[in-house]
Amino acid sequence: MRAVQVVSLDGPEALQVNEIDEPGGAGQVVIDVKAAGVCFPDVLITRGQYQVQPPTPFVLGSEVAGVVRSAPEGAQVKAGDRVAAFPGFGAFAEVVATDPRMVFPIPDSLGFAEAAAIPMNYLTCHFALARRGQLKGGESVLVHGAAGGIGTAAIQVAKAMGGHVIAVTSTPEKGEVARAAGADEVVLAEGFKDAVKESTGGKGVDVVVDPVGGDRFTDSLRSLSREGRLLVIGFTEGSIPEVKVNRLLLNNVDVRGVGWGAFWMTDPGYLQEQWAEVLPMIEAGHIAPPIGGRFALDDVTKALAEIDERRATGKVVLDIAG
Numbered sequence: 001m002r003a004v005q006v007v008s009l010d011g012p013e014a015l016q017v018n019e020i021d022e023p024g025g026a027g028q029v030v031i032d033v034k035a036a037g038v039c040f041p042d043v044l045i046t047r048g049q050y051q052v053q054p055p056t057p058f059v060l061g062s063e064v065a066g067v068v069r070s071a072p073e074g075a076q077v078k079a080g081d082r083v084a085a086f087p088g089f090g091a092f093a094e095v096v097a098t099d100p101r102m103v104f105p106i107p108d109s110l111g112f113a114e115a116a117a118i119p120m121n122y123l124t125c126h127f128a129l130a131r132r133g134q135l136k137g138g139e140s141v142l143v144h145g146a147a148g149g150i151g152t153a154a155i156q157v158a159k160a161m162g163g164h165v166i167a168v169t170s171t172p173e174k175g176e177v178a179r180a181a182g183a184d185e186v187v188l189a190e191g192f193k194d195a196v197k198e199s200t201g202g203k204g205v206d207v208v209v210d211p212v213g214g215d216r217f218t219d220s221l222r223s224l225s226r227e228g229r230l231l232v233i234g235f236t237e238g239s240i241p242e243v244k245v246n247r248l249l250l251n252n253v254d255v256r257g258v259g260w261g262a263f264w265m266t267d268p269g270y271l272q273e274q275w276a277e278v279l280p281m282i283e284a285g286h287i288a289p290p291i292g293g294r295f296a297l298d299d300v301t302k303a304l305a306e307i308d309e310r311r312a313t314g315k316v317v318l319d320i321a322g
Contacts, residue, residue, distance in 0.1 A: 003093035004300045007057045009048035012304035015060065017297055023090065023097035029077060030069040031098070034112035036091045037063040038300075038316040039120050039149060040234065043308045052261075054089060060300075061091025065106065065115035066320075075100040076272075082106050086119040086271065092300060094320055101268045104275045107283055117289035117315035118282075121153035123274050128209060128231045128258040129157055130277070137162025139206035142196060142223060143183070147174035149307075149315045150211040150233060152181040152290050157278075160286035163207070166199060168192050168216075177313040181290055193219040204228060204251075217241035224253045233258045290314035 001022045008014050023030070042060055044050040068081045077083055077100070084106050087098035106115045129135045141158040145151040146167030158165050159182045166185045167178035175186035187195035196205060204225035210217065211233040218241070220230055232255060243255055264270045281287045292314030295303040306312040 001094040002297060003059045003090075004061065004297065005057045006046055006060050009046065009056065012043060012046050012301045012308065015046065015300055015304075017300065020059070020093075022095045025070055025097045027072050028097040029071045029075055029083075029085070029100050029103045031064060031066045031083060031085055031096050031103070032069050033064045033066040033091070033094055033096055033320040035065050035116040036061050036093075036318045036320055037116040037118075037120060037149075038295075038303045038307065038318060039063070040307055041120075043304050046304070059090040059093050061093070061318075062086060062088055063116055063119040064091045064096055064320075065112040066096075068103075069095070071103075072100065075103070077103055077105055082108065082112075082115075084115040084118055086123075092297065092318060092320075099268065101272060104272075104279075107279075110282060113291050113294060113317045113319070114289045116317055117149070117291065118278070118287070121149045121315065122157060122278060122287060122289070123271065124233065124258070124260040125150065125153040125157045125209070126274055126278055127260045127263065128233060129154070129161060129163075129207070131263075132256045132258050133207045133209075133229050133231050135161050135163055135207055138164070140164045140166065140200065140225075142166045142168060142192075142205040142208045142220070143178075144168045144189075144208070144210045144212045144216060144220070146178035146181075146183060146186070147313045148211070149292075149312070151178065151209075152314050154209045154211075155181045155183050156287050156289075157281070158207075158209075160281040160284075166196060166205065174313060177290065177292075181314075189216065192216070193223050196223045200225070207231065209233065213241050215241075217243075218247070221247050221253060221255070224251060227252050227254075229254045229256055231256055231258050291317055293317070294319055
């Protein structure tokens with residue numbers, strides 16, 4: 001089969017599309033891949049900058065959608081089923097084999113590209129908002145990086161949970177992407193604190209979703225209402241902010257880490273619990289991932305560059321097979 005391999009930790013430009021053996025399937029679900037999701041950690045992994053780093057060479061990619069070729073006895077899916085899956089590594093390939101607990105049935109209404117966009121971003125945001133943020137219907141949510149993959153996922157999950165979403169984007173054009181994803185309001189990153197204050201009548205927001213980090217962090221804290229929660233998802237801006245804890249005292253606010261991977265790795269069954277809650281959101285049309293770019297397997301370097309250079313809006317996807 002053809003697959004994208006990391007052969008050296010020299011960035012996306014060093015990736016190779018090679019012919020390798022198909023993975024074995026003993027005790028695993030084997031999937032003929034139709035599409036694979038591309039995410040920011042994929043960029044970091046190519047440079048050896050991610051917290052999980054397998055030895056080279058290895059197949060890049062963590063999320064797919066496709067058709068089940070075979071499944072072990074007792075699995076909840078069978079040959080011919082349309083599925084999304086989170087194999088962890090090995091997704092940028094024509095065939096993947098993974099633990100049945102990492103495989104999720106998808107409705108016929110969902111395309112393969114859209115399905116491949118769900119496992120990483122939407123399950124992360126569901127964990128962030130439902131478990132870590134304890135979002136309640138009617139609460140307000142400020143989403144940074146709102147035109148990207150995590151941002152658009154956060155918007156849609158928050159809306160499905162009954163939240164009022166204020167999206168933060170760097171440009172008006174990206175604001176339109178966030179609005180199309182379902183945001184109720186859009187503000188620009190420059191001066192967002194004052195815009196949020198005005199929008200909420202000085203109250204502030206109940207929850208901030210922050211996959212960006214960097215210089216925005218302090219103003220995000222200042223944008224929280226009493227007993228508000230700031231959810232730390234990542235640091236796409238590059239720098240990791242520090243918290244002056246006296247700021248937490250001023251308005252009884254929380255900063256909460258969102259380590260989705262660290263959580264489910266000690267309890268893989270949690271992923272199926274999440275899917276049981278997310279699937280009705282998909283079926284109701286609340287979750288409909290916006291696809292910002294589709295690339296062939298041979299153009300994987302271009303796909304990663306879209307994310308690395310912050311040009312991507314919505315989700316970037318590799319089309320593996322027709």
